[in-house]
Amino acid sequence: MFGFSTDTLLDFAFTAFETIAILLAVVISAALLIWVERRLLGVWQDRYGPNRVGPFGILQVAADMIKIFFKEDWIPPFADKAVFVIAPAIIMFTTLMAFAVVPFTETIGVVDLNIGILFVLAMSSLGVYSVILAGWSSDNKYALLGGMRTAAQMISYEVFMGLSLLGVVLLAGSFDLRTIVESQAGMWNVIPQFPAFVIFFIAGIAEIHRAPFDLPEAEQELTAGYHTEYSGMKFGMFFVGEYLGIVLISCLTTVLFFGGWLGPILPGFVWFALKAGFFICFFVLLRAATVRPRYDQLMAFGWKILLPIALVNVAITGAVVVAMA
Amino acid sequence: MLSVLRTIWMTLMHTFRKRETVLYPEEKPYLPPRYRGRIVLTRDPDGAERCVACNLCSVACPVDCISVVKAEDESGRWYPETFRINFSRCIYCGYCEEACPTYAIQLTPDFEMGEFDRQNMVYEKSDLTISGVGKRPGYNFYRVAGMAVGGKDKGEAENEAAPIDVKTLLP
Ligand code: SF4
Ligand code: SF4
Numbered sequence: 001m002f003g004f005s006t007d008t009l010l011d012f013a014f015t016a017f018e019t020i021a022i023l024l025a026v027v028i029s030a031a032l033l034i035w036v037e038r039r040l041l042g043v044w045q046d047r048y049g050p051n052r053v054g055p056f057g058i059l060q061v062a063a064d065m066i067k068i069f070f071k072e073d074w075i076p077p078f079a080d081k082a083v084f085v086i087a088p089a090i091i092m093f094t095t096l097m098a099f100a101v102v103p104f105t106e107t108i109g110v111v112d113l114n115i116g117i118l119f120v121l122a123m124s125s126l127g128v129y130s131v132i133l134a135g136w137s138s139d140n141k142y143a144l145l146g147g148m149r150t151a152a153q154m155i156s157y158e159v160f161m162g163l164s165l166l167g168v169v170l171l172a173g174s175f176d177l178r179t180i181v182e183s184q185a186g187m188w189n190v191i192p193q194f195p196a197f198v199i200f201f202i203a204g205i206a207e208i209h210r211a212p213f214d215l216p217e218a219e220q221e222l223t224a225g226y227h228t229e230y231s232g233m234k235f236g237m238f239f240v241g242e243y244l245g246i247v248l249i250s251c252l253t254t255v256l257f258f259g260g261w262l263g264p265i266l267p268g269f270v271w272f273a274l275k276a277g278f279f280i281c282f283f284v285l286l287r288a289a290t291v292r293p294r295y296d297q298l299m300a301f302g303w304k305i306l307l308p309i310a311l312v313n314v315a316i317t318g319a320v321v322v323a324m325a
Numbered sequence: 326m327l328s329v330l331r332t333i334w335m336t337l338m339h340t341f342r343k344r345e346t347v348l349y350p351e352e353k354p355y356l357p358p359r360y361r362g363r364i365v366l367t368r369d370p371d372g373a374e375r376c377v378a379c380n381l382c383s384v385a386c387p388v389d390c391i392s393v394v395k396a397e398d399e400s401g402r403w404y405p406e407t408f409r410i411n412f413s414r415c416i417y418c419g420y421c422e423e424a425c426p427t428y429a430i431q432l433t434p435d436f437e438m439g440e441f442d443r444q445n446m447v448y449e450k451s452d453l454t455i456s457g458v459g460k461r462p463g464y465n466f467y468r469v470a471g472m473a474v475g476g477k478d479k480g481e482a483e484n485e486a487a488p489i490d491v492k493t494l495l496p
Contacts, residue, residue: 047346289336
């Protein structure tokens with residue numbers, strides 16, 4: 001009718017369906033993380049965690065959601081209303097956008113951009129806006145301090161994140177995440193690129209400001225940092241946004257360093273879920289085990305340790321790739 | 326750096342530790358006998374009520390949740406006409422028990438007294454009084470106190486000598 005053949009329409013419908021399915025799966029698993037994190041923290045602190053609502057307490061998520069929907073959604077009178085409302089949406093949006101290029105299995109994945117990694121980095125950089133705008137529009141000094149810390153932290157760790165990924169890109173010869181996974185058929189990137197993996201993971205933690213790098217929301221010094229003034233579902237969006245970030249970084253680590261869906265016997269999706277799940281649990285373990293560094297220590301660690309290692313890694317990888325070619 | 330890895334490892338090993346949590350409604354925690362919970366009014370070994378309506382507990386109570394109204398029976402003995410504790414205000418500090426000269430008011434190891442209606446938390450004398458002696462077996466205030474009361478005159482209490490006439494020098 002509009003010059004589309006049936007094939008294009010079918011294609012389009014299938015892509016739309018796939019996109020929505022991935023979106024739902026990602027958001028639901030991020031919400032489930034609320035429960036997973038509380039249970040796991042319980043395990044590592046010798047308690048049980050929420051275990052009353054539903055089997056093993058899994059319906060705690062539903063209970064939390066119902067609670068948060070009925071909370072008063074308060075915008076402080078001194079806040080910059082429009083920006084205040086938009087800020088939590090940005091973090092959800094950018095993180096979900098980054099999932100578009102993640103290849104979950106051989107066939108599942110929204111798009112295969114040939115600039116996949118760059119797209120992910122761009123989206124996570126845009127995520128800074130969410131936090132800094134939230135801090136700014138709250139018109140609250142703690143929120144603003146939190147926002148400023150985030151901006152500095154995320155922008156500097158973005159650098160090491162990008163640099164650490166260059167090694168992977170050199171080995172695969174492509175920015176496309178699917179090609180990168182396929183290039184790991186012989187050996188997972190984590191073996192030749194171990195320093196890059198460590199740097200990427202640390203930078204990833206800093207990027208989504210999880211413990212131990214949760215300085216932007218350090219509750220002991222900044223009440224709750226940039227989301228001090230937020231309540232109700234707007235706070236919930238920051239919350240789910242943080243969990244989405246965990247899922248994203250876990251998925252990316254899997255894709256970039258641990259061979260994505262590659263693995264024997266089990267189907268690709270199971271392998272992917274297992275690997276990503278492992279890193280998600282590791283994120284929670286880090287929160288249970290580590291202490292928050294001082295702000296200057298965080299910056300010094302980034303610029304004085306991670307940056308040189310990342311640069312040396314890129315140089316060596318480059319030299320090896322050139323020598324092999 | 327190594328210490329961070331060690332911390333992570335140690336935390337991970339907590340997976341296999343015993344849980345500290347007591348899963349309460351299914352599994353009751355042990356409460357020691359001197360636990361400070363629901364308050365009771367005890368009786369002396371003869372079965373009479375111990376409280377002498379002296380109001381000391383009411384005065385000692387930091388949140389003013391005890392209300393006592395004194396009455397006197399034909400033998401001259403004081404007793405509380407009403408004795409009311411508002412448990413929705415009580416902080417279970419145990420000061421009332423410490424203040425009581427007759428060991429009448431005692432705290433017990435029981436805390437399962439939740440109510441949906443606040444008014445139901447106000448316990449009257451009939452709700453508070455128990456038939457036993459509580460934590461102080463064998464103690465009867467009137468048997469040891471020097472006060473003259475119904476049938477027992479001054480100097481007739483246990484371990485008490487007859488009163489001395491202070492207006493004479495004779496031994
Ligand atoms: S336990 Fe403390 S608060 Fe409760 S009635 Fe006794 S004195 Fe008052
Ligand atoms: S309970 Fe004890 S302190 Fe309170 S009025 Fe009775 S005798 Fe006095």
